Amino acid sequence: MSVDGTENRVVSGMRPTGALHLGHYHGVLTNWLRLQQEYECFFFIADWHALTSNYESPGELHTAVPQMVIDWLAVGIDPGSTRLFVQSRVPEHAELALLLGMMTPLSWLERVPSYKDMLEQPEGPALANYGFLGYPLLQTADIIIYKAKHVPIGEDQRAHVELARELVRRFNDLYGREPDFEEQARACVERLEQARLYMELRTAWQEQGKTDALQQAQLLVKAQRNISSTDRQRLLGYLQGNHRMLFPEPEALLTETPRIPGLDGRKMSKSYGNTILLRDTADAVQEKLCKMPTDPARVRRSDPGEPEKCPVWGLHKVYSDAEVRQWVQEGCRAASIGCLDCKRKVVDRVQETLTPIRQRRAELEEDVDVVWKILNEGAEAVREIASDTMQEVRRAMGLQY
Numbered sequence: 203m204s205v206d207g208t209e210n211r212v213v214s215g216m217r218p219t220g221a222l223h224l225g226h227y228h229g230v231l232t233n234w235l236r237l238q239q240e241y242e243c244f245f246f247i248a249d250w251h252a253l254t255s256n257y258e259s260p261g262e263l264h265t266a267v268p269q270m271v272i273d274w275l276a277v278g279i280d281p282g283s284t285r286l287f288v289q290s291r292v293p294e295h296a297e298l299a300l301l302l303g304m305m306t307p308l309s310w311l312e313r314v315p316s317y318k319d320m321l322e323q324p325e326g327p328a329l330a331n332y333g334f335l336g337y338p339l340l341q342t343a344d345i346i347i348y349k350a351k352h353v354p355i356g357e358d359q360r361a362h363v364e365l366a367r368e369l370v371r372r373f374n375d376l377y378g379r380e381p382d383f384e385e386q387a388r389a390c391v392e393r394l395e396q397a398r399l400y401m402e403l404r405t406a407w408q409e410q411g412k413t414d415a416l417q418q419a420q421l422l423v424k425a426q427r428n429i430s431s432t433d434r435q436r437l438l439g440y441l442q443g444n445h446r447m448l449f450p451e452p453e454a455l456l457t458e459t460p461r462i463p464g465l466d467g468r469k470m471s472k473s474y475g476n477t478i479l480l481r482d483t484a485d486a487v488q489e490k491l492c493k494m495p496t497d498p499a500r501v502r503r504s505d506p507g508e509p510e511k512c513p514v515w516g517l518h519k520v521y522s523d524a525e526v527r528q529w530v531q532e533g534c535r536a537a538s539i540g541c542l543d544c545k546r547k548v549v550d551r552v553q554e555t556l557t558p559i560r561q562r563r564a565e566l567e568e569d570v571d572v573v574w575k576i577l578n579e580g581a582e583a584v585r586e587i588a589s590d591t592m593q594e595v596r597r598a599m600g601l602q603y
């Protein structure tokens with residue numbers, strides 16, 4: 203697998219900090235299912251990231267890791283087309299994060315919104331450890347070690363990708379320099395079949411700021427088959443400056459993450475204890491949903507209610523079609539339906555979603571060795587790429603003794 207052929211590559215990870223619930227399913231996993239159809243996807247278990255908050259109980263990871271992968275596989279993540287692996291099985295991530303740490307001004311990390319939010323928590327900073335401060339460096343390493351072009355994120359994580367891009371620019375600028383860069387780059391251009399087109403596009407970008415020309419030129423370079431990765435980096439770098447482009451700048455693949463209400467109407471979250479787990483039994487799902495609080499105005503069945511004041515309505519918005527939603531709105535306001543009838547409609551839809559997942563989960567639970575095998579094979583495959591990248595990095599930094 204080429205370390206440069208990364209236009210179509212997506213990297214994303216998940217911290218194994220607890221059982222996955224419907225919030226994860228609708229917010230992340232359905233998106234991953236779409237992405238695996240269109241992109242070359244690398245999905246990893248971010249066990250080192252989990253330790254930033256769970257450092258006191260690392261032993262839990264041994265169960266949490268395969269259980270999370272069972273959830274992934276049960277919803278339909280396909281290990282045949284997608285690489286699945288555990289972050290700590292590819293130690294090159296840590297090496298790259300360490301090297302990034304050497305060139306990163308402390309202020310860049312201190313201004314990351316999640317770090318600032320943590321410091322401002324009323325009960326005091328909970329995660330004032332280096333791991334949490336340095337988290338964005340490891341996150342950047344996770345992405346750029348595979349030279350991934352795309353990072354699927356929600357709007358709230360945009361700052362992390364912006365920081366990753368800034369780090370890449372700094373790295374390229376510091377370590378992509380060569381004393382005879384201009385000469386080397388021109389020699390590379392001359393060897394291109396479309397040398398003239400390359401130079402025209404470069405001029406259009408550099409003199410007129412045409413971003414489409416830059417993108418076209420980048421694609422032209424990336425489409426070259428018979429050139430070394432060093433020459434490719436020179437050609438990409440020559441388009442924009444005077445150094446090699448050792449790493450491409452990753453781009454955010456913004457995804458809409460629907461807000462899934464929990465059993466109490468707040469966002470579904472483990473910390474609120476309001477979740478429906480992908481591994482919940484059918485009985486547990488039924489019980490949780492039937493016990494949900496409703497509009498307090500509906501004391502008796504004959505009391506009219508207001509769906510907007512009821513957490514069950516939040517789930518109807520996710521699961522029910524227009525016809526059912528109208529039935530709920532009219533029936534609730536006119537007190538012509540009971541809350542249990544109303545909840546049953548949600549129960550049916552949630553069970554429809556979870557039943558096939560539950561069945562696949564049960565099969566996978568029978569043979570957890572298969573899950574470890576998938577993870578081992580995934581790690582082996584991606585480690586080849588990570589190792590090639592680190593050789594380039596060490597060479598560029600002069601660390602090959």
Ligand code: SF4
Binds near residue numbers: 500507515533539541
């Ligand atoms: S009828 Fe439905 S929406 Fe209205 S209060 Fe009862 S559960 Fe909530």
